[in-house]
Amino acid sequence: MGSLQYKIKNRKKKLVFVPFFVAGFPDFKFLENFIIKNKDKIDILELGIPFSDPVADGPVLQEINYRAILNGVSLENTLNWLKDTEIPKVVDIVFLLYFNLLYDRLEEKLQKIKDIGVKGLVIPDLPLEESEALLPIFDKYGLDLVLFISPTTRKERREKIIKIAGSFLYFVSVKGVTGERDELPQEGINFAREVRMETDKPLIWGFGIRNKSQIENLYGLVDGVIVGSAFGRKLLEGQDLQSYFDELYEATL
């Protein structure tokens, strides 16, 4: 069992809290201060490397990806930034990146990612079929590959995914792209119940979370929750992130 899986399973709270930020947005310094200040609240940090064509993302994260690239953010300077911060020592990090960002000189990049102390990779455009051949390589660098399960994933496929998935499963709660939604989708809830019966691998709920009551309704259903677009919107609008972040964090306790 990977260290993240152990951590999720042995949590002393309702849900693990997985905030998502795009590296270098609004800027590296802001993120560093924010993450260090909140290190005890962050169970796992999901850090996105910006990509020019984020097809799985809705408008908020598209805009942030776009702006981060304009600011010059890349995998390389994100790694350089992390190296000079305390972040990898005080929080568990997984990277989210589209596969083209890794593809060229793959192993060299995996080595660097590993050396920084990153624990795992979330690659939204790398489904089961394309990951199978790559798993030994990710393994070689001790990086956990987080796979997705979505409402369109049928049972036989889920079984295969569950078998090879890393520390946790990224549970896509709706058919769609990332972005805030007002309610928990009933389809996602029913589906989570079904998947819950099929595995004890941790399920981390992603897509659509923006408020406390949504999180409270996930108690006992899944093991954790990812919040991305909702925080991204606050940053885009230049609003105070801390109190909102605390409110959602407290809902996971």
Add this chain to the structure above:
Amino acid sequence: MRTEKLPDERGYFGEFGGRFVPETLMEPLLQLESAYYKIKRDENFKKEYEYYLRNFVGRPTPLYYASKLSKKLKARIYLKREDLCHTGAHKINNAVGQALLAKYMNKKRLIAETGAGQHGVATATVAALFDFKCTVYMGEEDCKRQEMNVLRMKLLGAEVVPVKVGSRTLKEAINEALRDWVSHPEDSYYLLGSVVGPHPYPMIVRDFQRVIGDEARKQILEIEGRLPDYLIASVGGGSNSIGLFYPFLEDNVKIIGVEGGGKGIETGLHSASINFGKVGILHGAKMYLIQDENGNVSPTHSVSAGLDYPGVGPEHSYLAKIGRVKYDIATDDIAIKGFYALSELEGIIPALESAHAIGYLIEHRDDFPEKEPLIIVNLSGRGDKDLGIIYALWEGKNG
């Protein structure tokens, strides 16, 4: 040369292709694949497809001997007249095939992306014909430069959504179409317009476009009693070109694909993915891709919206890699020369995309060693949609 069997069961042409998509789209792609294999063997489907190609699209299209151009260039040049297809370009061949497939799959709505607007018009047309709802994504920049096609789509009852992010061209239109499909995978059918995207699209679109090459092969044998020395076609995503090339791949025929050279390679403003890109992953497939050192996709340029795309079909990537097809470029200026030449010499106004193939031939005739080479050029579309661009060039020159 074994190309007939590709793609393999994982959707690969050699190292290219595959299915690099969010998990939500895997099931729809698998369903599409199995539905396609089923109808491919179905005689009724074949009959229906052929019925519409003949009676609605107007096939077979002529293989026309361009006598004045031939004389000028000391060659025997035949034009495969896809410009005479209903709606004005080869795109309709694929749109009819996929719409019938969508009908068979009981889908209610078609989603499409479009660059030049030709595929959007073709999709809007089959949506009207077969009673689908239809949403077409088109980059805002392309909406401007191909305004008439936007109007045509609207007249045909389609919703046209201008895409206002990034370079506002074909690449962003495909991103948006994919996002729409991720959100509506059950009732909607994504009718992709070129041989790009995740497996099985590059295969399906090729199979529905190979009618171009199948006809041309038969026609040239009838007219000339032999196979051509050369095939030439423009390459955007690569559907008109693979359509012409595919049935000739096993033959002793030299094949040239012409990419958009834009304002010249040295300016960086081009869309020559095979010539100047490197292997990468975009829109679900591994292919040659114009990208920066960080792996972000770079802005591209071509005077023709249909070639203005940073990637190129995985099968073309493969044919380039194994050296079966030569991929070269024609700049905007050369394409415009070709545009004028064909209009003035032959009385045929070509689409700016197709004009790349014509311009290339004029520019490079001296590179062909044969005394009087026999050449088929794919005239993928007609130029009506481009008159605004040409008019603006005139204004610029005269004013």
